[in-house]
Amino acid sequence: MEEPKSKTRKPLWKRWWFWVLAVFILIGIAANSSETNITNTTNTSNQTTQKIAQKETKPDLEVLNHTFKQDGFNGYITGQIKNNTDKTFSYVQVEINLYDKNGQQVGSTIDNINNLEPGKTWNFKAIILEDNVHSYKIVNVSGF
Known part of the structure; x- marks a missing residue:
């Protein structure tokens, strides 16, 4: 087969x-x-x-607004500073120079805060102890 x-x-x-x-x-x-x-x-x-x-x-720490306020005893410079970063600043400080009506610097003031979180706004209030302050200038906002 x-x-x-x-x-x-x-x-x-x-x-x-x-x-x-x-x-x-x-x-x-x-x-x-x-x-x-x-x-x-x-x-x-x-x-x-x-x-x-x-x-x-936008700067990392942005001054949104500021103004001068007076209560019965002292003057204050108040305003808002915003953290535009994605990190927490452990310390933030605003420095302000104070001037008389002739434009001469008569003093300075500061305010500070700890742990300003990302995207948050800080309402600062810097006290003025001098009597003859006519104007002011925010000279520095710093943080780390």
Whole structure:
């Protein structure tokens, strides 16, 4: 008796449809990879530009407003300072020079606070002990 002839099959990698499928898969992977890189680069670039713009327009410690107030005994310079960073300042100080009506410096005053948190606003109140103060100037706001 004769043995039936077995049909020899070509290996998978020698078939035409295998190579067509492989080419489509490679094109899909390449296209997906390049789109992701461009998107990530663009997003990073936009975020960097936004951070630079924020830092250029707003100082870390920003004086929002200030004014002179008088109670029955003393004068005060009051105002608000905002922490525009994402860190807590363990100490913040506002320094103010005081002037008489001739523009001569007659004194100075300060106020300070501990632990000014990110994005928070501090309502400062610096006492004036001098009698002949006509004007003032905030000369420094510092923190660490």
